[in-house]
Amino acid sequence: MTEVHLRDALDTLKSTGVRITPQRHAILEFIIQSMSHPTADDIYKALESKFPSMSVATVYNNLRVFREAGLVKELTYGDSSSRFDFITNDHYHMICNSCGKIVDFHYPGLDEVEHLASHLTGFDVSSHRMEIYGTCPTCKEHATKVQ
Amino acid sequence: MTEVHLRDALDTLKSTGVRITPQRHAILEFIIQSMSHPTADDIYKALESKFPSMSVATVYNNLRVFREAGLVKELTYGDSSSRFDFITNDHYHMICNSCGKIVDFHYPGLDEVEHLASHLTGFDVSSHRMEIYGTCPTCKEHATKVQ
DNA sequence: TATACTTATTATAACAATTATAAATTAATA
DNA sequence: TATTAATTTATAATTGTTATAATAAGTATA
Numbered sequence: 001m002t003e004v005h006l007r008d009a010l011d012t013l014k015s016t017g018v019r020i021t022p023q024r025h026a027i028l029e030f031i032i033q034s035m036s037h038p039t040a041d042d043i044y045k046a047l048e049s050k051f052p053s054m055s056v057a058t059v060y061n062n063l064r065v066f067r068e069a070g071l072v073k074e075l076t077y078g079d080s081s082s083r084f085d086f087i088t089n090d091h092y093h094m095i096c097n098s099c100g101k102i103v104d105f106h107y108p109g110l111d112e113v114e115h116l117a118s119h120l121t122g123f124d125v126s127s128h129r130m131e132i133y134g135t136c137p138t139c140k141e142h143a144t145k146v147q
Numbered sequence: 148m149t150e151v152h153l154r155d156a157l158d159t160l161k162s163t164g165v166r167i168t169p170q171r172h173a174i175l176e177f178i179i180q181s182m183s184h185p186t187a188d189d190i191y192k193a194l195e196s197k198f199p200s201m202s203v204a205t206v207y208n209n210l211r212v213f214r215e216a217g218l219v220k221e222l223t224y225g226d227s228s229s230r231f232d233f234i235t236n237d238h239y240h241m242i243c244n245s246c247g248k249i250v251d252f253h254y255p256g257l258d259e260v261e262h263l264a265s266h267l268t269g270f271d272v273s274s275h276r277m278e279i280y281g282t283c284p285t286c287k288e289h290a291t292k293v294q
Numbered sequence: 295t296a297t298a299c300t301t302a303t304t305a306t307a308a309c310a311a312t313t314a315t316a317a318a319t320t321a322a323t324a
Numbered sequence: 325t326a327t328t329a330a331t332t333t334a335t336a337a338t339t340g341t342t343a344t345a346a347t348a349a350g351t352a353t354a
Contacts, residue, residue, distance in 0.1 A: 019351095021301095021303080021350095023302085024302090040341085041340085053304070053305095054303080055303065055304045055305065057303080057304070057341090057342080057343090058302080058303055058304070060340095060341065060342075061302080061303080062302095077223060080312085080339070080340065081339085081340055081341090082341090094268050094272075096270070105264045106267075107260065107264070110257075110260075113279070114279060116254065117241055117252045120252060120253075121250055121252055121284075122283070122284040122287075123243070123250075123279070123281040123282060123283055123284070124281045124282040124287055125279055125280070126244065126281045126282070127279075127281075128277060128278060128279040128280060129278055129280075130257075130275060130277040130278075131275060131277075132264045132270070132272055133272070133273050133274045133275060133276075134265070134271045134272040134273045135270060135271040135273070136268075136269070136270055137268075137270070166322090166330065166331070168320085168330095168331065168332080170331085171331095187312085188311085200332090200333070201333080202332065202334065203311095203312090204312090204313080204332080204333070204334080205331080205332055205333070207311095207313075227311065227341090228310085228311060228312090229311085229312090296353100297352100297353080297354075298351105298352090298353080298354095299350100299352080299353095300351075301351090302347100302348080302349075303346105303347080303349085305344100305345095305346085305347095306343100306344085306346105307343085308341105308343070309342075309343090310340095310342100311338105311340090311341105312338085312339085312340100313336105313338070313339095314337070314338085316333100316336100317334085318332080318333075318334095319332070319333085321328105321329085321330075321331085322327100323326100323327080323329090324325100324327075
């Protein structure tokens with residue numbers, strides 16, 4: 001699964017004339033296999049041992065490259081730093097109010113909502129995003145135990 | 148409409164023991180009547196003439212107070228600074244990719260999606276948010292004219 | 295292969311939004 | 325009025341991100 005995604009992503013990059021450097025390969029690979037919606041700093045720290053001299057700027061630069069190539073989505077929530085998500089198929093995010101964990105929630109896209117919104121506001125709609133907030137099972141259990 | 152909201156909001160604050168200072172009153176009033184989802188800086192600049200010595204920190208402090216009192220929602224998008232929205236009834240936001248304008252889109256809450264998400268992930272769901280992206284009528288027209 | 299040329303990376307400085315701190319002010323209470 | 329607590333102000337610090345300039349690496353061409 002991961003390998004297929006990685007190969008596809010690299011193909012996409014190659015076809016748009018973007019050079020595949022070792023750093024880019026590693027960053028992309030990490031995002032795809034991490035499943036944890038990492039921040040730029042997460043990525044930087046994770047690859048520190050492999051690329052001791054890599055700059056934070058390189059991470060940011062390449063996240064932008066990936067975003068512009070349509071490979072990666074930037075998620076901005078209330079907290080300080082953005083998280084990055086490899087784009088596969090339709091899914092939304094569940095966010096735990098207590099520990100901040102982000103979990104994928106697969107659900108068919110809300111096409112009819114897009115249509116209605118377009119109709120009511122006159123926008124040309126291109127996309128939408130949704131986040132669902134709550135308490136994850138782990139935190140729930142913890143809270144019950146403590147009380 | 149605005150006056151009712153403001154009065155309700157002040158009541159809520161009073162009942163939670165929060166002092167209603169002139170600055171707080173003005174910030175709240177501005178958010179409610181602005182309809183423009185202002186940033187902290189927008190608010191700061193708008194009230195500059197009325198409170199020449201008010202600090203930016205005061206704006207941020209009170210936005211947090213309002214948020215904690217459940218009066219105001221913080222909206223974070225890709226761009227640099229957060230926008231603040233007075234909480235009334237269920238609505239989502241349409242965002243123009245071209246000019247950044249935010250327009251309300253009233254729609255009944257997606258309760259069934261919340262339920263399904265809860266069922267699939269084991270979360271206790273408390274809320275959700277959704278944004279719909281596209282091009283607003285004005286920018287659409289502009290684009291057609293230019294081309 | 296040598297040369298120029300483009301692209302990417304690095305190191306570092308700059309920036310901008312937000313938060314923390316401490317002093318001054320205001321309001322509430324005894 | 326004196327005391328205490330809450331709020332505002334001014335300013336410094338922090339942090340995520342972007343910009344800049346120099347260096348390095350890769351690509352194409354003579």
